[in-house]
Amino acid sequence: MTTHRAHLLLWLLALAPALVALWCLPPGAFATISSALNALGRLTGIAGLGLFLVAAISCVRMIGFDRWFGGLTSLWQSHHLLGAWSFLLLLAHPLLLALANVELSLNSAVTLLFPSHGGAAIWAGWGALVLMMIFLAPSFAFFGKPDYQKWKKIHGLSGIAAVLAIAHTLWLARTIAEPWDSIIWLTLIAAALASLAYSLIFARRASQFAYAVNAVHHPANNVVELSLAPEGRALSYAPGQFVYLSHFDRNLSAGYGEEHPYTLSSSPSEKDLRITIKDLGDASRAIQQITTGAKVRVCGPYGAFFPQHSKDRELWIAGGIGITPFLGRARHLAATGTGVDIQLIYCIQDEARALFADELQGLAQAIPGFTLSLHYYYQHGSLDADFLRYHCADMARRQIYICGPKPLITLARELSLTAGVPHKKLHSEEFDLL
Amino acid sequence: MKKLCYSAFIAFWASIATLVAVQVLATDGADGASRAETAPITLEELASHNSEQDCWIAVEGKVYDITTYVPKHPVPPAILLAWCGKEATEGMRTKGYGRDHSPAAWEMLDAYFAGSLAE
Numbered sequence: 403m404t405t406h407r408a409h410l411l412l413w414l415l416a417l418a419p420a421l422v423a424l425w426c427l428p429p430g431a432f433a434t435i436s437s438a439l440n441a442l443g444r445l446t447g448i449a450g451l452g453l454f455l456v457a458a459i460s461c462v463r464m465i466g467f468d469r470w471f472g473g474l475t476s477l478w479q480s481h482h483l484l485g486a487w488s489f490l491l492l493l494a495h496p497l498l499l500a501l502a503n504v505e506l507s508l509n510s511a512v513t514l515l516f517p518s519h520g521g522a523a524i525w526a527g528w529g530a531l532v533l534m535m536i537f538l539a540p541s542f543a544f545f546g547k548p549d550y551q552k553w554k555k556i557h558g559l560s561g562i563a564a565v566l567a568i569a570h571t572l573w574l575a576r577t578i579a580e581p582w583d584s585i586i587w588l589t590l591i592a593a594a595l596a597s598l599a600y601s602l603i604f605a606r607r608a609s610q611f612a613y614a615v616n617a618v619h620h621p622a623n624n625v626v627e628l629s630l631a632p633e634g635r636a637l638s639y640a641p642g643q644f645v646y647l648s649h650f651d652r653n654l655s656a657g658y659g660e661e662h663p664y665t666l667s668s669s670p671s672e673k674d675l676r677i678t679i680k681d682l683g684d685a686s687r688a689i690q691q692i693t694t695g696a697k698v699r700v701c702g703p704y705g706a707f708f709p710q711h712s713k714d715r716e717l718w719i720a721g722g723i724g725i726t727p728f729l730g731r732a733r734h735l736a737a738t739g740t741g742v743d744i745q746l747i748y749c750i751q752d753e754a755r756a757l758f759a760d761e762l763q764g765l766a767q768a769i770p771g772f773t774l775s776l777h778y779y780y781q782h783g784s785l786d787a788d789f790l791r792y793h794c795a796d797m798a799r800r801q802i803y804i805c806g807p808k809p810l811i812t813l814a815r816e817l818s819l820t821a822g823v824p825h826k827k828l829h830s831e832e833f834d835l836l
Numbered sequence: 837m838k839k840l841c842y843s844a845f846i847a848f849w850a851s852i853a854t855l856v857a858v859q860v861l862a863t864d865g866a867d868g869a870s871r872a873e874t875a876p877i878t879l880e881e882l883a884s885h886n887s888e889q890d891c892w893i894a895v896e897g898k899v900y901d902i903t904t905y906v907p908k909h910p911v912p913p914a915i916l917l918a919w920c921g922k923e924a925t926e927g928m929r930t931k932g933y934g935r936d937h938s939p940a941a942w943e944m945l946d947a948y949f950a951g952s953l954a955e
Contacts, residue, residue, distance in 0.1 A: 434907075437907075483837070486837050503944070506908075508858060508862055510944045512855060512859040516856075519939070538841070544842055574938050577910070
């Protein structure tokens with residue numbers, strides 16, 4: 403199954419309850435304005451909850467499962483979109499139902515939203531919607547860019563919101579005839595609970611590995627490369643995959659026990675894991691000071707940046723710390739002595755910021771068919787079509803892999819599309835999920 | 837997407853506030869319930885209002901004239917028409933498969949109050 407189809411299947415599953423509801427609507431449901439508003443109000447509610455539950459299913463970190471979707475970041479992009487559309491539909495849901503009642507009277511429209519007595523099911527719906535606003539506010543940066551750990555805690559409210567939304571729906575649902583209504587919702591709820599239980603109970607244990615810091619190396623003053631030795635069983639991974647790293651060093655100023663995602667920069671054939679971390683926030687700044695012997699936990703591996711088997715010609719475009727997945731793959735190619743046809747364009751501001759430049763030059767010598775071009779922003783300006791054409795004349799016939807800051811990813815994608823690279827040959831790794 | 841979600845979030849609360857404000861400002865609080873003091877309606881009288889053009893139902897001791905509401909109800913009219921001229925508490929409480937109507941539906945029903953059912 404292609405990754406595209408896997409994502410499509412996820413959306414179909416999310417929209418299935420709404421499609422069944424659409425089919426169950428009585429004839430004439432759209433005959434008058436108020437009946438159409440009522441029908442749309444019910445459909446948006448059903449579609450919104452369907453998307454919400456599938457968003458919950460797709461947020462779990464299942465080892466291997468993410469590869470079907472082109473990696474965890476790609477799966478989470480669908481999770482993000484499902485959540486956003488669910489939010490938009492669920493905002494429309496009460497408004498449409500209230501507007502449908504305006505024809506009867508203004509009182510009945512407002513009473514539908516705020517019942518004066520009883521109405522626990524309506525208030526459960528309100529509870530779910532208000533909680534959704536709270537836990538999505540940081541995700542969509544309603545009030546500025548959020549802190550990752552705070553965001554994670556607030557996002558946990560989604561569980562309570564889901565319970566309230568389900569109670570509201572099972573109580574009031576009348577569009578889909580029984581027993582189908584119960585069957586559809588209970589199936590989706592069971593799937594969401596099963597994936598949650600799997601990720602919390604089984605996957606968590608299977609994906610966690612105890613490591614200790616074996617060596618600390620600073621390729622630049624704000625970058626650290628940690629070598630980690632396994633304390634028990636060792637992580638098995640593919641080049642370019644990423645892990646969640648937690649440190650347990652109380653001497654560090656931040657991030658104790660917190661999980662942060664980092665790309666592995668080592669070759670899977672090495673005994674130690676290597677992780678290169680740039681100082682980009684509180685936790686990554688604190689970890690620059692970690693010392694040998696410190697205990698860490700590695701959780702993973704995730705991601706599917708590079709395909710498992712590829713004989714295609716490739717162009718790699720890296721920006722700054724985005725060199726790490728390429729470094730891991732190049733180290734692996736050198737270790738296994740594989741011949742390739744790969745052009746790496748490494749974009750940095752100036753020579754002083756070219757992380758691992760000497761090692762990459764050495765790898766270019768050692769790996770048959772691997773060439774390296776350095777692009778200095780201060781010297782060449784922004785990456786442009788001329789530079790790409792000069793260093794990689796046949797890029798339209800290559801698989802393109804891009805990793806770096808968001809502006810570089812956007813620019814490199816645009817340049818590649820203009821140069822005739824088809825969409826399906828473009829691969830980029832984006833961690834900016836918030 | 838972030839801008840769209842934020843705009844929808846603001847638009848949502850603005851719409852809710854507008855709807856509530858308009859309802860509070862409107863002063864037509866006298867509709868419905870004006871026939872409460874009329875003579876009780878007997879089962880015979882109720883039974884005579886049993887068509888699509890003239891549909892009364894009795895629910896928990898009160899009679900409602902739902903003629904104008906029948907075409908607006910979400911289920912096909914035939915389901916409601918079966919209750920015209922009859923005691924319809926069961927229909928209101930179970931919707932035919934054991935589920936009560938929403939509080940909003942019960943409050944909507946008040947708007948169609950026609951009189952009390954004779955003991």
